[in-house]
Amino acid sequence: MNAVSDIIIVGGGIIGLALALELRAHGANVTVLCRDFKEAAAHAAAGMLAPQAEAIPPGAMLDLCLGSRSLYPEWIEKLETITGIGTGYWRCGILAPVYVRLTSPEAPPLPSKEGTWLDKDGIAQFQPGLNSEVIGGWWYPEDAQVDNRALVQALWAAALQLGVNVREGVAVESIEQQHQKITGVSTSLGVLSSEHYVLATGAWSNQLLPVPVYPKKGQMLSVQVPSHQTQLPLQRVLFGEEIYIVPRQDGRIVLGATKEEVGFTPDNTPYGIQKLLAAAIRLYPELQHFPIQEFWWGFRPTTPDEMPILGSSAYDNLTFATGHYRNGILLAPITAKLVADWIWQQKSHPLLSYFHYSRFAGI
Numbered sequence: 001m002n003a004v005s006d007i008i009i010v011g012g013g014i015i016g017l018a019l020a021l022e023l024r025a026h027g028a029n030v031t032v033l034c035r036d037f038k039e040a041a042a043h044a045a046a047g048m049l050a051p052q053a054e055a056i057p058p059g060a061m062l063d064l065c066l067g068s069r070s071l072y073p074e075w076i077e078k079l080e081t082i083t084g085i086g087t088g089y090w091r092c093g094i095l096a097p098v099y100v101r102l103t104s105p106e107a108p109p110l111p112s113k114e115g116t117w118l119d120k121d122g123i124a125q126f127q128p129g130l131n132s133e134v135i136g137g138w139w140y141p142e143d144a145q146v147d148n149r150a151l152v153q154a155l156w157a158a159a160l161q162l163g164v165n166v167r168e169g170v171a172v173e174s175i176e177q178q179h180q181k182i183t184g185v186s187t188s189l190g191v192l193s194s195e196h197y198v199l200a201t202g203a204w205s206n207q208l209l210p211v212p213v214y215p216k217k218g219q220m221l222s223v224q225v226p227s228h229q230t231q232l233p234l235q236r237v238l239f240g241e242e243i244y245i246v247p248r249q250d251g252r253i254v255l256g257a258t259k260e261e262v263g264f265t266p267d268n269t270p271y272g273i274q275k276l277l278a279a280a281i282r283l284y285p286e287l288q289h290f291p292i293q294e295f296w297w298g299f300r301p302t303t304p305d306e307m308p309i310l311g312s313s314a315y316d317n318l319t320f321a322t323g324h325y326r327n328g329i330l331l332a333p334i335t336a337k338l339v340a341d342w343i344w345q346q347k348s349h350p351l352l353s354y355f356h357y358s359r360f361a362g363i
């Protein structure tokens with residue numbers, strides 16, 4: 001058996017890499033085993049940092065998301081300084097247009113923490129070009145975005161630079177255990193062992209241990225602002241009722257996403273793409289003329305309550321960092337911080353208790 005480091009992290013997506021860096025900063029020797037970097041949902045995401053636009057109800061999940069959003073500027077600055085790789089972090093705000101008010105005509109718009117309601121004229125002035133059926137919308141100036149593909153490249157580069165032992169193309173086939181202790185992981189390279197293990201395998205987590213995490217597929221596409229347009233027509237994310245439109249600073253515009261329970265069925269479908277295009281063109285009609293750039297899909301790691309599974313497990317030396325569903329890009333910095341503090345210093349932040357796997361007892 002091969003002892004490779006203090007800690008083996010299984011999974012080299014955004015959560016595994018962010019955690020590896022945080023543990024490394026504490027002084028740990030860390031190995032990341034990643035079956036396939038490209039299959040990570042981290043590459044497929046839209047990169048919205050949107051606790052408010054996502055309308056997450058008040059409670060531990062919203063606190064976790066807001067906490068992570070506030071860690072982002074410093075986290076990104078550190079990463080960009082280490083690697084010299086730009087991550088496209090952009091505090092552009094998110095505008096959530098609505099077509100029909102769900103309350104009675106006399107009632108004020110639904111209350112929203114820190115959001116500002118813009119009426120029909122207000123929103124038309126603030127964001128020209130929206131469908132005339134839009135009756136108003138919420139403006140969330142604190143919500144932001146990051147270019148998630150650039151971000152995971154930067155995390156990967158930083159991990160290599162700072163001495164994390166990153167093994168791409170190494171699949172963990174099973175986790176060996178004895179008396180509530182993990183004794184090693186069986187891989188394509190043989191059995192590897194360490195003091196502590198982390199399960200950070202996203203949507204694939206229950207292929208290794210019985211955790212309630214399953215894939216929810218999302219299809220996406222991107223268009224490009226035509227080259228003759230010298231100014232970006234969109235300067236903020238549009239978070240519509242069935243579509244989001246995420247303009248990058250380089251002129252790419254990301255459109256997403258479907259939510260499908262089809263297991264790990266790959267590929268884009270005409271139905272999925274047609275739905276996205278119809279909703280996007282309805283919300284922002286000018287898009288119909290923009291050249292299409294790319295189609296792709298990915299698998300969100302979903303749990304029954306749509307909240308992540310973080311912290312200790314039924315095994316003395318294995319920690320969970322999985323199940324981030326549609327907010328894993330947003331939640332990477334806080335997950336890394338809280339889980340690393342737990343593993344390395346046994347410091348348990350009060351928030352962690354809300355994300356413990358035991359809430360699913362009996363499932």
Ligand SMILES: Cc1cc2nc3c(=O)[nH]c(=O)nc-3n(C[C@H](O)[C@H](O)[C@H](O)COP(=O)(O)OP(=O)(O)OC[C@H]3O[C@@H](n4cnc5c(N)ncnc54)[C@H](O)[C@@H]3O)c2cc1C
Nearest residue numbers: 013015035036041042046047048172202218327328329330
């Ligand atoms: C279409 C779509 C849009 C999204 N948009 C957003 C968004 O706007 N904002 C946001 O915050 N989040 C978004 N998300 C969610 C976000 O992408 C995920 O929550 C996040 O990527 C989860 O990170 P992870 O590291 O847990 O898993 P992943 O990023 O999926 O990485 C898991 C890694 O583990 C590896 N692995 C799996 N099994 C094994 C094994 N047995 N051995 C070794 N390695 C293994 C895989 O190869 C993979 O590289 C979106 C997701 C999708 C699919």
